[in-house]
């Protein structure tokens with residue numbers, strides 16, 4: 147069994163020696179988990195087919211689900227994708243930050259990275275450790291969330307260790323992440339900007355920048371999704387703990403439950419019958435930040451069912467709903 151090396155790294159003042167070592171590992175084709183402002187990523191050299199293959203193996207990820215490539219500059223993005231003026235404007239406005247753009251890929255990107263598609267998803271994270279690692283390694287880093295495929299995404303190093311500790315080479319530990327849900331993914335290859343995955347950058351922010359964003363059907367009417375318009379990775383049960391997840395929607399009665407041990411998370415207060423396993427958040431921002439950690443925590447507490455407050459579709463509520471809905475499937 148492989149033994150992962152875990153290094154504590156100060157977020158605002160990353161140790162140069164540790165970053166150098168991790169960057170060397172990336173260049174050698176190894177797997178390095180690192181913090182971003184959204185969730186922890188599982189990084190490998192995006193241009194090295196063999197290294198990227200290891201990501202899919204470690205996560206147990208379906209091969210048709212493409213990865214996000216992380217860069218530290220607009221120039222680096224332009225080396226791997228054809229960036230339109232509109233894409234460049236969006237990058238200038240929202241990078242570094244939780245926005246991923248799907249663009250036409252250049253030849254240099256291996257097909258395994260883009261899941262066999264002719265497009266590639268790119269983002270520039272704002273976390274100082276992520277930026278330092280990308281800069282030091284001098285190559286674009288492919289990184290999905292550093293969890294076992296289908297599980298809640300990791301928002302701290304312990305969660306990465308729990309899922310992947312025996313399968314990867316290095317974990318850079320900078321404590322819990324800020325945003326807590328993954329980046330917003332948009333497709334900018336066509337006439338209109340299409341939302342593929344709601345995330346840490348609210349759609350309202352894109353709209354106030356002057357972009358009309360097309361939402362997939364499932365996000366603006368009912369929960370049935372128009373599969374073709376969504377990212378490959380948003381099709382299956384996902385973000386799910388081992389126990390059942392039930393959604394408590396606005397205006398609905400509290401669900402009748404036969405089980406003894408119930409867990410709850412959300413902003414609204416649950417009925418007092420729920421017991422002690424209750425995690426309350428003050429705002430949508432806090433809910434997003436604590437969502438995945440709460441799912442993992444309640445799972446460890448051994449609850450039989452998790453009831454989750456299903457927020458409104460405003461701001462980060464859209465991303466929280468998306469993650470909870472997928473966690474509740476199946």
Ligand code: TXA
Nearest residue numbers: 184187212213265266267290291328329377378379380
């Ligand atoms: O915040 C994030 O985005 C995190 C951190 C580590 O950066 N990464 C992340 O990666 O969430 P992952 O692999 O868990 O999710 C990537 C999403 C998937 O839904 C995938 O299908 C979609 O992006 N995606 C990637 N490339 C795509 C492409 N060429 N076309 C459409 N969707 C794409």
Ligand code: MG
Nearest residue numbers: 290291299328
């Ligand atoms: Mg993921």
